[in-house]
Amino acid sequence: MHNNQKYQLGRWVVCPITNTFQDANEQISIDNKSMQVLLFLIQKSGQNVTKEQIIAHVWNGSIVNEEILSVAISKIRKSLGDNARQPTFIKTIPNVGYCLVAAVKPLVEKTPPLEAPSNTLSLQNNNHKHYFIGSTLLSLTIIFIVIFYQTYQESTHDGQVAISSIAVLPFEDLSEGQDNQYFSDGLSDSIINQLSQTKPLKVISRYSSFNFRGNRDPSTIGNSLKVEAFLDGSVQKSAEQIRVSVRIFSTFDGRLLWSKNFDSNNKDVFNLQDQISREVQSAIQPNSKPQLGTTRQINSQAYEWFLMAQYHWQQRTPASLSKAETYFKHSLELEPNYVDAYIGLAITYAQFHYHANWSAKESVYKGLPYIEQALALDPNSPRALAAKGMLLTLKGSYSNATISIQNEAQDMFIRSLELEDNATTHHWYSSLLNNMGKKALVAKHMEHAIDLNPLSASLKITFSEYLAKRGKLDTAQKLFNRAQILEPDRDSSIIKSTHVFRNTPRSIIAIAEWHSRNSQLFEYCSSYEYCEQVIFSYLSIGQESEANKILARMPSKHQHFTDSLKLIDYGLTGKTNDAVLLFENLSEKRPNNYKYKYSLAVAQFRAGLFEQAKSSTLKLYPNWSKSSLGLASIVNSDNYLALVLYGGILLELGEQEFATALLNNVSEFLKLNKVQDKAQAELTLAEINALLSNTTEAIKHLEKALNKGWLETYDREWWPLQDNHLLKSINSNPKFKNLIAEHSENLAKMSNQISLKLAPL
Template sequence: MQNNQKYQLGRWVVCPITNTFQDTDEQKSIDNKSMQVLLFLIQNSGQNVTKEQIIEHVWKESVVNEEILSVAISKIRKVLGDNARQPTFIKTIPNVGYCLITDVKSLSENAQPQEAPLHALNHQTFNRKPYFIGGTFLLLVIIFIVSFYRVYQEPENDNVAAINSIAVLPFEDLNENKDNIYFTVGLSDAIINQLSQSKHLKVISRDSSFNFRANRDPSLIGNALKVEAILDGSVQQLAGQVRVNVRIISTFDGRLLWAKSFNSQNKNVFNLQDIISRDIKQAFQPNSQSELVANKKIDSQAYEWFLMAQYHWRQRTPTSLSKAEAYFKHSLELEPNYLDALIGLAITYGQFHYQGNWSAKASVDKGLPYVEQALALAPNSPMALAAKGMLLTIKASYSKDAFPILTEAKEVFIRSLALEDSATTHHWYSSLLNQMGEDALVIKHMEHAIALNPLSASLKSIYSQYLAIRGKLDTAQKLYSRALILEPDRDSSIIESTHIFRNKPSSIIAISEWHLNNSSMLEYCSSDEYCEQVVLSYLSVGQEKEANKILARMASKHDHFKHSLTLIDYGLNNDLMNAVSLLKQLSKEHPNNYKYKYSLAIAQYRAGLYAQAKDSLLSLYPEWQNARSIDVTTDNYLALILYGATLLKLNDQEYANVVLNDVEHFLFLDKVHDKAQAEMALAQVNAQLFNPSKATKHLRKALNHGWLETFDREWWTLQDNHLLEPIQHQAEFIALMQEHQESVKKLAKQISLRLEILER
C-alpha cells in the first residue's frame, strides 16, 4: 500500500501523506501512528484483525501495550465522527481486535476537482485550425522539457521544508589518508543537533543513522528508519582549503531535494561547521531568522581537541572516558568558555559513575560546576539543560531530601525537550521518571527515544531492564534479544544479560571467560555493577570461593546488592520470617518496585502466610480480585502459578484448578521466550495439581534446556523450591535432584579450573 494513495471513507477523503481527512466543509488531521493504524484497517477492510497484528504492523520493533492502540483507535473515531457503541466505520471485536465495516474506495492519486468536465468543453475547441494544434503540441513539449529538467536536474529546495523526518549520515572523508574522522563525525553531529531543534522535524539519532555508513541506499534507509529523506555529504582537503559537499535526498524516489558546496581555509573549519548547520536548518525553515553568531570564534586546536574528546566519550568505556576527560580539558585550557566542551566534560563525569565506578557524589561534584558554567554562557542550551538533569538525577539517588532535587531535574528536562527532541534526553529523563515511580511516563519517553534511535542496541537493552523490573520479564527478554541482533559482539552484554535472562551452564561459562578477559576490572571492581552480577552468578552454582574473592575487593556495594546477599543467606538457612520482614521494608521504601512486591508474596507463601501472599499478589494484579477468569500472558504466568498455589492453600481448590489448568494450556501454545523457564513452570503447575509423573517429566526437560538456580531471581535452591513441594518426596524427583547437584558441582569445578590461571 502506497502512502501517496488517497481513499474515500464515507464522506471523508483520507490523505495518508499529509495525515488529513477532508470533506466539503472541513479538514481534520491526525498523528502518523494513528493514520498507520487506519491504513492497516483499510488494507484489511471487512476483515477482523487482531490487536497483535496491528501492533506488530504499526509499531514493529517497539514494545507497546494495547492501551496505545486503544488511544489510536479513539483518535480515529473522533476524527471520523464514529461511535464505538453504534459504529459506522470501525467495529470492536471483543477480545480480538477491530474491523473496518464501511466501504472504502481508492482514489486516483492525481485526481483534482475541475471547474468543468471534459465533455462540457465547447465542441468548437476541437475544430480549430491545424496550426493551432501544432503550436499547442510544441508548447506542451517545451513545458515538459523544462519541467523534466527542473525535476530531475535541479534540487527542489522548496520541497525540503515539507519534510517531516530525516536521517543524517556520517560524512565521507575523501582524503586518501582518511585523517579527517574527527571532523567528519563532528560535522554530522553538529547538523543532527541543529536540526533536532526544529520542533516539526523528526531527526533520527546518530546511533541509528550511522549504521548506514557503508550502505547509503535512500530507499533502504527510508524503510529501515521510517524517514522521508537522508542528508549526507563529503569532506575534502586540497591545498589548504576544506571543501564540504552536502545534499538532501528523498527516500521515496531518490530525488535530489537540496545541495550545496562550502569552502573554507583550514583554520576556519569551526566557523565552516556553523555556516553549514545554519544553511541546512534554513533550508528546512526558510522563514526562520537563522543567524550566525559573528563573534563566536574558537581556536582551531581547541576545536580539534573537542572533536577528539567527543569521539572517545561516545565509546563509553573507563579507558575511553579517561581520554575524553583529558581532551576536553586540553580544549578548555585554550578556550575556557567553549560551551560544547564544558557540556561534554560534565557529561563525561556523569558517565564515570555508570561506566567507571565513580561514586555518585564524586561524579556530581566534578560535573555539576562545568554544566553550571555552560548554562551561565547559554541558559537555553538544550544539551546543557539535559546534562544538568542527568547529574541531578544521580544526585537525588544519594541525597536525604531528594524531592526538591528531583523536581528541579524534571523542570530542566522539560525545558530541554521543548528546545530539542533528543533521544539522549528522553533516555536520561526516563531514568529520572523511573526514580520517581512514573511508570507510564518512563514507557512513553523510552518509546520515543527508540523511535528517534530505532537501531540503538543500548536503548533497547536499557528499556528491557526497565520492563524486567516491572514484571514484564518475557517482553524484556524478547526486546533484549533484538538488541543482541543489532549489536551481537558487544562485550558488556554478557554481564548486562544477567538482568534479563536466567543462568544456564553456557552463560556461566561465558561469564567466567569474560572474567578472565577483564580481570583488571574485577581486580579493583572498577564497575560495582559488573562485579555484583559476577558474584551472584558464581553463588548460584555454589562457587563461593570465587565469589568471595571478588566480594573482598569491593570497596563499595549498592544497597540492592546487599539486600540480595542477605536474602540468599536467609533462603539457604530457611530463615523465612526475616526474609518476609526485609521484603516488607523494601516494598514500603520502594512502592513502585514490582520485584520487591512479588518477592514479598513468595516469601509470605514460603513462610506459610498464605492470606498475606494473596493480598500481595492482588496489590500487583488488582484485576484478579473477585475474577473467575483471568487472561494468561507471557508476563504474568509465573505470578499466576503462585496465585493458584496460594488459592489451594486457602482451600479454594475449584478456582485454583481453573487458574493452574489455564496456565498449563497457555504454556502449551509455546509463546514464552525462555523455554527452560516454561518447562519449569509446567513442572510446578503439575506438582500443584499433583500429577507427579508429568511434573518430573517437565522438570527433566527444564534441566535439559539448561535451567539453573539464578540467585538474583530466587534466593533458594531447586531442591527447596516451594512450588515443587508436593512431589519432593517422590523417588524420581530425588533422583533428578541428585543428578542436578552433580551437574552444578562439575560446573563449579570447571569455573575454578578456568580461573586458576589468574593466580599463576
C-alpha cells in the first residue's frame, strides 16, 4: 500500500501523505501511527482483523501494549465522527479486533499529459548554451537564497519576541518510523509548563492548544485562543540523534517571529526539553528569570507508561481511572523518583472520589502520601503544590479541623500560582474558595482558568454547575450550552446537565438510554453521581421500581443524597415542618450555600412561616427591601424565580400594592423571551397569575408550560405539580384538575417507556 494513494471513505478523503482526513468543509489531522492503523484496516476492508495482526503490521515487531492500539482506534473514530456503539466506519469485534465496515475506494489523481518527445535531440543541441547560462544563473540564485536564509535564521535566533500571550501547539513527529509522538507531545507539554512559570505571559493550556494539531492557520488560532502568537515545531529522531526545530509565528499576520534548531542524543532528551524551554522563554520574556528544570534521566518506557496513564486519567470514568492507577504504578516501578508520576497517581486517587464510589477520606488517605513523596523530591513543584492543595480541600470537607486545613490548602495554591499560572490550579483553588465562602474570588479564578483553557468543555461545565448552585440558573444554562458546542458527543453530558437543566420528556428518555448503554456503571454503582442523578430523574416521573433497583445496588449513600430522598418523602406526604427543620440544619452547617438558604425560604413559605421566609430571602438579596427596591432594574433571568417567591411572601404579609407591582414587573420581563428555559418561564407566568388571582391566564400559561415539556425535577423541588404552593389559588379549578390528570397520564407513559428500555437490564 503506497502512502501517496488517497481513498474515499464515506464523506472523507483519506490522505496518508499528509496524515489528514478532508471533506468539503474541513481538514482534520491525525498522527502517523493512527493513520497506519486505518490504512491496514482499509487494506483488509470488510474483514475481521485481530489486534495482534494490526500491532504486528503497524508497530513492526515492537513490544506494544494493546492500550496503544485502543487509543489509535479512538483517535480515528473521533476524527471521522464515528460512534463505537453504532459504528459507521469501524466496528469492534469483541475479544478479536476490528473491522472496517464503511465502503472505501482508491482515488485516481488526475495528471497532465506529457509533451510529445519529437525533435528532442535537436532542441538539446540548439539550447545547450542557453541551458548552461540558465543553470549558472539558477545556481547563483540558490546560493543567494541560502545565504539570505541563513542570515535571516541567525537573526531570528538571537531576536526577541515582544508578546504577552502564546499557544504552544503539539510538535510534529518527522522521524522515519513516526513512532515518537509521545516524545513530541511531551516536548510541547514541557514548554507549556516552563512558559507558564513566566510572568506575566499568558500561556494557553495543553487541552486547548492541542486542539490545533495539524491546523496552523494563524487567524483561526488567534481568534479561538485569543493569543498574539503560537509556537510549533517538529521532532526528527534518527538512530541515537534528535533534531528539534522550533518556530514562533504571529497570529496577526502569520509572520515568522523566531526560530531555532536544537540537536541532542536520545540519552539526554529531558535536558533537551529544558534547554528548548529556557531559550524560548528567553526569546519571549528576556528580562524574566529562567526557571531551571531538574535534571532528569527518565526511562523511555516509564515515560510512555506515564503518558498512557495521563490519557486514561483524562477520561474520568471508574474504569479509565483504574487503568491510570495501573500505568502510573508501572511508571514508578521503573523510575522510583519520577515526580510527575507521583503527582499523577495522587490526582487519580482524588478523582476516584468524584468519579467513582470512594469516600473523600479514602481518596485523601491514598493520595496524600504520594504528594508528600513528590514534594520531598521537588519542594517547588507547582503541580505537586496544587495537587496537595486539592487533596487538603477534600480533607477539609470531613475533618474537624476544617479552618486550619483550609488555610494550609490556600497556602499550597498561592505558592503554586506564584510559580506557575495554570488553568487546573485556578480551577482547584476555586473549589477551596467556594468552601471558604469567598464567592467573588471563585468566579475570578474560574474565569481565569477558562481564559487559559478556552476550548475546555469540562471547565465550562464545572463553572456552569457552580453558577447553578449559586442561583444563577439561566447564566449556567447558557454556559453549559456553549460547552456542548465544544464537545457535542461528550457521553456523560446528559448526567452533568441534570445539575443545570430541568427535566424534560426528552432528557428523561436520554438518561434511560444512557443508563442502558452504561449498565456496567450501575452494577455496583461505581459512580455515585451517576446513580444519584438517574434515581432523581426516575423518581420525578414516578418510576420508583427502576429507582429502587439502583438504590439497592448502592453500598452506601452520600449525606446530601439521603437528605434529598427525605425531602422528596416530605413533599409527597405533606411534612413541610420536617422540611423546614432539615433546611435549617443544612443552612447552619453550610452557611455559604445559596441552594440551602433559598430552599429554606421556600420550605418556610410552604409551612406558612411567612415572616421567616421573608427574612431568609432578604439574607440572600438584602437590597430587596421596599424602601430601596428599584423594580425596573433588578429583574433578570437569574433571579426571577426568587423574585416571584418574594412577591408571594409579601402578598401573604399584606403588602398587596408593592407585591403586585413586583409580580407584574417580573411578568413583563418574562414576556421579553430572554430566559433560556422556556417551559419554566411559562410555569412562572402561571404562578404569577395565580398569585394575582388571574385564573384564566394562569391556566393558559400552565398548559403552555406542560406543552413545552415541563416536568417535576426532584433534586430541585421536592413536591409534585398538584401541590405547588404558588398555584394554590387555582388548584380547585376544573381546568387545573384536567391538566394535572393529563400530566399524570403522560408521566405514566414515560414511566412505561423507561421500563421497556431497561427491560434487558
